[in-house]
Amino acid sequence: MGEPGDPERYLRMLGERALLEAEDSGPFSGPLDRAAAALVAVGALSEQLAGSVVADYGLACALRGRRRAWAWPRGAGAVVPVPFAPARVLPGPIALTVQGWEMTVRWVRFGDDQTELAVSGRRAAGRPRRSRTPSTGPPPSLQVADDRGTSATCHFSGGHGDGDFSGTFATATPLSADTAWLDVSGQRVELPVASTPRAEVRVEPLPARPAGLGYLWHELAVSDSRFHRPGGETSAALDALVAVGAVDADDPEVKALVQVGAALQGGTGARINAPPGLPEPWAAFLGQGSPAASGADGVTGVASAGVVAGPVDGAYVGIDAIEAQPHGFSVEVVVSPGTALRARFEGVSGRAIEWWAKDDLGVLRLGHVGDSGGSRGKMRGTVEFTPGLDAEARMLHIMPTGRTERAVVSVVLPWADAPSAAQDP
Numbered sequence: 222m223g224e225p226g227d228p229e230r231y232l233r234m235l236g237e238r239a240l241l242e243a244e245d246s247g248p249f250s251g252p253l254d255r256a257a258a259a260l261v262a263v264g265a266l267s268e269q270l271a272g273s274v275v276a277d278y279g280l281a282c283a284l285r286g287r288r289r290a291w292a293w294p295r296g297a298g299a300v301v302p303v304p305f306a307p308a309r310v311l312p313g314p315i316a317l318t319v320q321g322w323e324m325t326v327r328w329v330r331f332g333d334d335q336t337e338l339a340v341s342g343r344r345a346a347g348r349p350r351r352s353r354t355p356s357t358g359p360p361p362s363l364q365v366a367d368d369r370g371t372s373a374t375c376h377f378s379g380g381h382g383d384g385d386f387s388g389t390f391a392t393a394t395p396l397s398a399d400t401a402w403l404d405v406s407g408q409r410v411e412l413p414v415a416s417t418p419r420a421e422v423r424v425e426p427l428p429a430r431p432a433g434l435g436y437l438w439h440e441l442a443v444s445d446s447r448f449h450r451p452g453g454e455t456s457a458a459l460d461a462l463v464a465v466g467a468v469d470a471d472d473p474e475v476k477a478l479v480q481v482g483a484a485l486q487g488g489t490g491a492r493i494n495a496p497p498g499l500p501e502p503w504a505a506f507l508g509q510g511s512p513a514a515s516g517a518d519g520v521t522g523v524a525s526a527g528v529v530a531g532p533v534d535g536a537y538v539g540i541d542a543i544e545a546q547p548h549g550f551s552v553e554v555v556v557s558p559g560t561a562l563r564a565r566f567e568g569v570s571g572r573a574i575e576w577w578a579k580d581d582l583g584v585l586r587l588g589h590v591g592d593s594g595g596s597r598g599k600m601r602g603t604v605e606f607t608p609g610l611d612a613e614a615r616m617l618h619i620m621p622t623g624r625t626e627r628a629v630v631s632v633v634l635p636w637a638d639a640p641s642a643a644q645d646p
Contacts, residue, residue: 225466228265229274232257235457236278240285252457253278255440255564258571259458262436262624263467271569300558300597302537305529308332308555309398310542311412312523313339319406321345322360322386326405328523329412330541330553331398332601336365337391338375338405339544344384363390364407367400378592389592418527419633420540426626430500433467434474438500439624441482442575442587443564456482474498481507502577506585518547519609522636524617529555530630534572534623536561540630543617549607552578552588552619559600563590575622576604579646580614610634618646 235253257271308330315326324342342360359381366372371394379388396403403410430438440458459475462468468475477496481503495507524543531537539555556562556574564573576588586606593602610617615637619630629646 226464228260228461228465229270231461231464232260232266232271232274233278235461236274236281239278240281254569255457256461257569259436259440259461259467260465261569262439262571263432263462263465265465265467268569275569300560302532302535302557302561303598304531304537305539305555305557305599306333307527307529307539308541310418310523310525310527310553312525312542315410317405317408317410318345319363319408320361324360326410327544328542329403332395332541332555334395334599335391335393336373336375336396337389337601338363338365339389340377341387343386360386363405365390365392365396366404367396368402369397369400371396372404378594416525418525419635420526420528421631422528422530422628424530424533424626424628427622427624428501431468433462434472434478434500435624436571437462437468437475437478438503439571439575440564441478441485442577442622443573474500502585506587509583509585519550520545520612520614520636521547522634524632524635526619526630526632528630530621530628533574533621533628534561534625536572536574536621536623538574538621538628540619540621540632543619543632543634545610545634547609549605549609551591551606552576552604553601554604554621555599555601557599559595559597562593562595562600562602572623576606577620577622577627578606579618579620580610581616581618582611582614584608584611584614613637620646 235256239253253275257275260266261268261271311329313326313328317324323345324340327339330337359377363375365375373392373394375390375392377390463470522545526540529539537557541553544551561572561574579585588604588606591603591605593600595601617632621628
């Protein structure tokens with residue numbers, strides 16, 4: 222390993238390179254942000270100084286007609302995490318027909334700031350269409366009211382095409398979580414009595430790791446591109462830490478980490494033999510092979526969780542519900558501060574959450590954040606996992622993980638017979 226370089230100079234040189242390159246890194250975090258976060262994580266730069274450097278070059282890129290490489294204004298200051306109440310989630314299915322669209326409400330989530338309906342459906346067969354409403358258009362907005370007299374318009378967000386759609390309808394004003402029914406565009410829907418979710422929560426410290434290597438494994442877990450850029454180049458975080466002497470490029474663990482990152486390109490499951498000496502949970506994750514290889518479909522259903530864990534490395538994490546589908550499952554989450562939900566939102570703080578899950582059959586999964594929305598203070602998101610849940614699984618341990626501690630949220634799956642007691646994941 223050569224002589225370490227000056228961290229600030231390295232970061233500014235990377236910024237100069239960004240100004241010269243024609244490629245646009247996009248509206249969220251790019252190589253400069255990732256390098257800055259890594260240098261902050263190992264104590265080579267303060268968060269304030271690193272953020273200032275990134276802001277300088279972000280402004281310079283913007284003045285040259287390039288998109289800013291961050292999601293939030295740098296001058297907005299630190300975000301204070303705020304505890305919040307757990308949401309009430311009612312599983313469906315609820316069948317509706319609205320303006321010629323056949324809809325199935327999969328679940329309803331009553332939060333403290335909005336009410337959300339997860340809905341799938343399609344245009345009713347034989348429904349005549351006006352010329353201004355093509356078959357690829359979205360479904361109409363819904364007018365939803367509760368039994369307390371509160372009414373709100375819900376607009377659709379999600380995917381649609383060829384008459385089909387799947388997504389969510391959300392209100393700008395929260396409806397009563399205790400309502401006995403909802404009126405959806407003139408159709409009254411009686412809601413089931415909410416059962417008490419069976420979930421246990423704890424927060425536990427993680428084993429200490431060298432700062433540089435620990436951060437790189439964390440970066441691999443939270444990266445939307447799963448650490449490697451196309452073409453096999455190592456990540457901006459690794460390059461920065463090698464440049465300042467925080468890690469040794471010839472370290473066998475670094476080489477194993479690069480190998481794992483290459484295998485996970487595109488966010489898919491484990492596809493390589495686990496190199497020796499991997500830290501946990503990576504050794505277990507890669508050592509299990511690919512659980513999806515059996516080709517068996519998973520169960521379908523919705524499990525309410527309704528718990529808030531934390532703080533986990535300074536963030537509060539709400540686990541609202543689990544929605545299982547044949548080829549995977551998703552977890553509806555709420556995070557405060559919202560910048561901790563995913564790496565592209567965190568700026569230079571390096572505090573994005575890793576999303577791990579393990580069922581009581583021993584299958585370990587690494588999730589990624591799909592749809593999301595909210596503010597710097599609090600965001601909602603859908604964390605997606607593959608493969609699907611086995612019909613024999615009775616409990617799912619959801620593990621939002623920071624760099625020094627993790628929460629373990631153990632949820633009993635309601636479709637399982639004779640659920641077992643909570644066990645350590």
